[in-house]
Amino acid sequence: MEHFITEVSFHHEPEGKEFVKKVIRTTIILSVITIIELLLGLSMYAFPMAALLKLFLKGVIVILSLAKAFYIVGVFMHLGDEVKNLIMTIVLPLLIFVWFIGAFLYEGSSWKNLRNTYNKAPTVTAPAESHSSGEHH
Amino acid sequence: MATAQAQVDSKWWSGGKSPFNVEYGKLMMWYFLMSDAFTFGAFLISYGTIRFSQNYWPDPNEVFNALPFTGHANLPLAFVSLMTFVLIVSSVTMVLAVHAGHHNDKKGVIKWMIWTVIGGIAFLGCQAWEWTHLITGDHAVLINGEIKHIGTTVTMNPWGPHVTIPGQEGHISTPGPVAFGGYFFGITGFHGFHVLSGVVINIVMLIMAWNGTFERKGHYLMIEKAGLYWHFVDLVWVFVFLCFYLI
Incomplete structure (x- = not known):
C-alpha cells in the first residue's frame, strides 16, 4: 500500500502567497486579453475596413484566444x-x-x-463587406 | 541531485509508484476532458465549415447588441463580455478553492466554492436571458414578398442582408442562413449544459466539504477534480466566445 500513499500525497504546487500572486496576475492577464479582443472585435464593426485587414484582425483575435487557453490550462489547471x-x-x-x-x-x-x-438557382447574394459598416440603429 | 533524479527515473515504470505522478481519478478526468475537447472541437469546426460555405453570414456585432435594462440601446458585445468576465472570475474562485484544499483549509474551501457556485448560476442566468431575447426579439423580414416579424430560432434567421423597400419605414432584412440559429443554440446550449452540470458537481463538492467528508479523508483531491472540470468549461467558453461573438 505504500505506493498508494506516495501517489496521492504528492503535491506539486508552489506554496502559499506566491501562488495566490500568480493567480491574481493570471486573472489580470486574462481580463486584459479579453478587453483587447473586444476592442478589436468592435473596431471591425465601428470602422469600415478592407476584407484583408479584417481577416488579419480576426487572426490576431484567434491567437489571443489561444494565449488565454494556454494560461487557463497552464496556470489554473496546473497542467504545466x-x-x-x-x-x-x-x-x-x-x-x-x-x-x-x-x-x-x-x-x-x-x-x-x-x-x-x-x-x-436564385440565391441571396452578398452585399456582405460594405453592409456591416454604418447606419443600423 | 542529478544522480538521485536519474535513479528515480529508471525506476519510474517498474511498479510501486504512479508513473504519471497523479492519482487515478485526476488522470481519468484529464482524459475525459480531452475527449470532451474533441466533441466541442468537432461542433465548432462543423459550424466553421457551414459558415465558410455561405456567401453571407450575420455580423455578431449586429446580432448580439442588447443588454438587460437598457431597452433598445445598441451595445454590441456588452452583455457577452459580462458573461465572459463572470466565468473567468468563477474560474479564479475555483482555483482559490483548490488552493485552500491543498492546505486542508476547510473554511477557505467552503467560502470559495460558494463563490464559484454563485458565478456559475449567474452565468446560466445571463445565458437564459440572452436566449430568451434572441428567440422572442422580433425583426421585420421580407419573406416571399411579404414582411413578417420573426425571432432567431433553429428554423428562422432574421439576420440576413438588409433591403430597402419603397414606402417602408425602418430596417427590413431578408432571411439569413438558417444554420446560424441551429449552431448558436446547439453549441451554446451544449456548453450551458456543461456549466449546469458543473454547478451541480460544485454544489455536491460544497456539501461534502461542509459535512467534513474531505476532512475525514485527509485530502481535498475531489475538489481538484471538480476544479479541472470547471476550468475546462471556462476554457470551452473562450472558444465559443471566439467563434460566435468575436469573429
Whole structure:
C-alpha cells in the first residue's frame, strides 16, 4: 500500500502567497486579453475596413484566444506542473485539430465556390463587406 | 541531485509508484476532458465549415447588441463580455478553492466554492436571458414578398442582408442562413449544459466539504477534480466566445 500513499500525497504546487500572486496576475492577464479582443472585435464593426485587414484582425483575435487557453490550462489547471509524459498524452492527440480545422474549412469554402460557379438557382447574394459598416440603429 | 533524479527515473515504470505522478481519478478526468475537447472541437469546426460555405453570414456585432435594462440601446458585445468576465472570475474562485484544499483549509474551501457556485448560476442566468431575447426579439423580414416579424430560432434567421423597400419605414432584412440559429443554440446550449452540470458537481463538492467528508479523508483531491472540470468549461467558453461573438 505504500505506493498508494506516495501517489496521492504528492503535491506539486508552489506554496502559499506566491501562488495566490500568480493567480491574481493570471486573472489580470486574462481580463486584459479579453478587453483587447473586444476592442478589436468592435473596431471591425465601428470602422469600415478592407476584407484583408479584417481577416488579419480576426487572426490576431484567434491567437489571443489561444494565449488565454494556454494560461487557463497552464496556470489554473496546473497542467504545466505535471510529469512531461502526462502532458504529452494530453497535448499530442490535440494536434489532430491542425488537420481537422484546415481540412474542413477548406471543404466549406470549396463548397461555396462550387455552388457559386455551378448552381445558378436564385440565391441571396452578398452585399456582405460594405453592409456591416454604418447606419443600423 | 542529478544522480538521485536519474535513479528515480529508471525506476519510474517498474511498479510501486504512479508513473504519471497523479492519482487515478485526476488522470481519468484529464482524459475525459480531452475527449470532451474533441466533441466541442468537432461542433465548432462543423459550424466553421457551414459558415465558410455561405456567401453571407450575420455580423455578431449586429446580432448580439442588447443588454438587460437598457431597452433598445445598441451595445454590441456588452452583455457577452459580462458573461465572459463572470466565468473567468468563477474560474479564479475555483482555483482559490483548490488552493485552500491543498492546505486542508476547510473554511477557505467552503467560502470559495460558494463563490464559484454563485458565478456559475449567474452565468446560466445571463445565458437564459440572452436566449430568451434572441428567440422572442422580433425583426421585420421580407419573406416571399411579404414582411413578417420573426425571432432567431433553429428554423428562422432574421439576420440576413438588409433591403430597402419603397414606402417602408425602418430596417427590413431578408432571411439569413438558417444554420446560424441551429449552431448558436446547439453549441451554446451544449456548453450551458456543461456549466449546469458543473454547478451541480460544485454544489455536491460544497456539501461534502461542509459535512467534513474531505476532512475525514485527509485530502481535498475531489475538489481538484471538480476544479479541472470547471476550468475546462471556462476554457470551452473562450472558444465559443471566439467563434460566435468575436469573429
